[in-house]
Amino acid sequence: MVGREGGILGLYVHVPFCAAICNYCNFNRGLFDAGLKEQYVAAVIEEIRRAADGAHAPRLGSGDADTIFFGGGTPSLLEPAEIGGIIQACRDSFTVASDAEVTLEANPETATLERLAGFRAAGINRVSFGVQSFRDAELQRLSRLHSAARAEEAFGLARAAGFDNLSLDLMMWLPEQSVADWLASVDVLIALGPEHASLYLLEIYPNAPLKDAMARSRWSVAPDDDAAEMYLEAMTRLEAAGYEQYEISNVARPGRESRHNLKYWTDGEWLGFGPGAHSTRAGARWRNVSAIGDYIEAVRAGGRLVAERRILSRQDALEEALFTRLRLATGVDVGLVESQYGVDIWRQFGNRLQPYVEAGLLVYDGDRLRLTRPGMLLANEVMTVFIDTPVR
Numbered sequence: 001m002v003g004r005e006g007g008i009l010g011l012y013v014h015v016p017f018c019a020a021i022c023n024y025c026n027f028n029r030g031l032f033d034a035g036l037k038e039q040y041v042a043a044v045i046e047e048i049r050r051a052a053d054g055a056h057a058p059r060l061g062s063g064d065a066d067t068i069f070f071g072g073g074t075p076s077l078l079e080p081a082e083i084g085g086i087i088q089a090c091r092d093s094f095t096v097a098s099d100a101e102v103t104l105e106a107n108p109e110t111a112t113l114e115r116l117a118g119f120r121a122a123g124i125n126r127v128s129f130g131v132q133s134f135r136d137a138e139l140q141r142l143s144r145l146h147s148a149a150r151a152e153e154a155f156g157l158a159r160a161a162g163f164d165n166l167s168l169d170l171m172m173w174l175p176e177q178s179v180a181d182w183l184a185s186v187d188v189l190i191a192l193g194p195e196h197a198s199l200y201l202l203e204i205y206p207n208a209p210l211k212d213a214m215a216r217s218r219w220s221v222a223p224d225d226d227a228a229e230m231y232l233e234a235m236t237r238l239e240a241a242g243y244e245q246y247e248i249s250n251v252a253r254p255g256r257e258s259r260h261n262l263k264y265w266t267d268g269e270w271l272g273f274g275p276g277a278h279s280t281r282a283g284a285r286w287r288n289v290s291a292i293g294d295y296i297e298a299v300r301a302g303g304r305l306v307a308e309r310r311i312l313s314r315q316d317a318l319e320e321a322l323f324t325r326l327r328l329a330t331g332v333d334v335g336l337v338e339s340q341y342g343v344d345i346w347r348q349f350g351n352r353l354q355p356y357v358e359a360g361l362l363v364y365d366g367d368r369l370r371l372t373r374p375g376m377l378l379a380n381e382v383m384t385v386f387i388d389t390p391v392r
């Protein structure tokens, strides 16, 4: 067995519905349908209850959890009572810490004071809004349903509902977005003052409708150098405003890092529920069936929910631990990796890492290996060093 075992679990619930499908999205989601949603809620509650009986991953039992994360899709399309029912199923099936972080991903257009207060009463204590931009033209190009004003309003409503732990997502390198446009959105975010923010680079996948829209409308994205400036200047401004970068794409006020997402980046363990949800526990990784209908049917029939399951080899587990930990601002604890995987990283990969150190992209101080901020821009390139170099 490899990797960390027996840690405190994170619980992830995938909510696969959206009010409209954004033109750049390749997540596992479908259009909202009230009837299907009801069947889904019943199925996911049943799946959580079965997991505790060991049906999900035989003999693994239930266990302690300290995070619940509703991701999507658009989880805020569920009713507060439905979210409450799912949280209750988690609490009935797992020993969920009384101070657990319980996050709901929400889209601004779904926010009303009544709904947000309902989510809070149901047990949500952290809301992560998918804002993406505070500029209307950019939001329209992404076919998002909300406006910049609606996003600001949603943030205020969440505060009014009593949430003191809020996160906002922004996307950079959007079609037709200049460096100044991007920084204008960053400045609005800073002025609002969420506890946490995620800044992602828009990736346009090959079949995305956005790709056609860009060709039709002759939209382009800024040159690579501008994308680098967007990232670096945003981080500088966020730091000046009191945020700490703790991961390539994530900043937080001290102590407000996403506890749930840190499990993904620190070799933690989690169980995922809902269509397409991934789980990792005790050296195994598995994924549920993706299609909503197949998922509901499999739960109803008491059939097999897992579409794919594999035991992580020592090589897989090490590569993944290095990839994910290197994403963190604190980098990789070399001694910890050696004690967990029996591999001296510098002895194993040092020759190939040295050029990145010399180029100022990587720092190795004998204890930790970490990317510099310019190195974070080229993280994928640096990480190729760890792929397919057999572990000795």
Ligand code: SF4
Pocket (backbone or CB within 6 Å): 017, 018, 020, 021, 022, 025, 026, 027, 029, 072, 073, 074, 107, 130
């Ligand atoms: S709201 Fe999010 S999950 Fe839904 S279609 Fe848009 S990008 Fe995809």
